[in-house]
Amino acid sequence: MKLTINNLTKTYKNGVKAIDNLNIEIGTGMFGLLGPNGAGKSSLMRTIATLQSPDSGSIFFNDINVLEDKMALRKVLGYLPQSFGVYPKMSAEKLLDYFATLKGVKSKEDRKKLIDEVLEITNLYEVRKKSVSGYSGGMKQRFGIAQLLLNNPKLIIVDEPTAGLDPAERHRFLNILREVGTNCTVIFSTHIVEDVKELCNEMAILNGGRILKHTTPMDATNELEGQIWTKTIERSELDGIEANYNLLSSNYNQDNSLNVRVYSAEQPSDDFITTDPQLDDVYFIALKEDQIETV
Structure with a gap:
């Protein structure tokens, strides 16, 4: 069919x-x-x-x-x-x-x-x-x-x-x-x-x-393997992360710190660690790239 x-x-x-x-x-x-x-x-x-x-x-x-x-x-x-x-x-x-x-x-x-x-x-x-x-x-x-x-x-x-x-x-x-x-x-x-x-x-x-x-x-x-990075930050650091990196998402921890997920072909900085890609990452990247193309 x-x-x-x-x-x-x-x-x-x-x-x-x-x-x-x-x-x-x-x-x-x-x-x-x-x-x-x-x-x-x-x-x-x-x-x-x-x-x-x-x-x-x-x-x-x-x-x-x-x-x-x-x-x-x-x-x-x-x-x-x-x-x-x-x-x-x-x-x-x-x-x-x-x-x-x-x-x-x-x-x-x-x-x-x-x-x-x-x-x-x-x-x-x-x-x-x-x-x-x-x-x-x-x-x-x-x-x-x-x-x-x-x-x-x-x-x-x-x-x-x-x-x-x-x-x-x-x-x-x-x-x-x-x-x-x-x-x-x-x-x-x-x-x-x-x-x-x-x-x-x-x-x-x-x-x-x-x-x-x-x-x-x-x-x-699988296409994103090795390209998704994460680190824990304070809420006050979020604007800087968003301005300097390709931020995909952020989630609060119990202590009100944030886990951020960033898309980059290489390690963004020494304090980021690589993490397994998720389908959410694929979705956010596609929408962000489409937004850039249509601007």
Whole structure:
């Protein structure tokens, strides 16, 4: 399975260029689309999902010309947007039965079998009689996965799915995504670096509607081996570090000192020590370099 996007462009009426001549190929498995808020992630997801049309470019999923045959894609698409809106006061079981009917599953027996299966996968079977409107945020996200699995999708798009989830619900949700993403193409859009690190075998960093980097989490961090340096400083030293070095991040210690991480091909000074690169470093470097280029 392969999603191919060529020269995709989308500019809104207010002049914002949300997608800027974007080119990428995405294969089977979990693909992380990482970028800050406003980077164009949701615009790209909505365009792939046929919810809006681009100004130019092409999108193919296998042999489906997505922009010319939207219905063909929708038959194999599962889409989980950032926000669901308001649910009716119906149980998960009844609401899934309604969605399955809409998706063309005519037999009541077939619907029951399918619904039980997706409820088991998403760990919602025990609460299937409860109203979805009363579910927690994490349970609603898992219900979203349940409903998109009803048509056995080959392409799954999830947009910022872990935003606002507590750590336990986030962990449950990522485990479910990992399970369903083994035999199809899953595009996982997020601004949370840790989600991509835990989940995805391939990734891209997006900003300003452009792909800044297309790689794997492992390759991305390996590229920075020997180039990330750290030291502990006092808070009063931070401005000087920022002015003199390529500062990536800083974190407080319990005594209110700071650990700083700096990007440099060589040891910045004798008091810096080398440290293992992290995916956060890759992300911050890509965004900083893009900011310099666009100034």
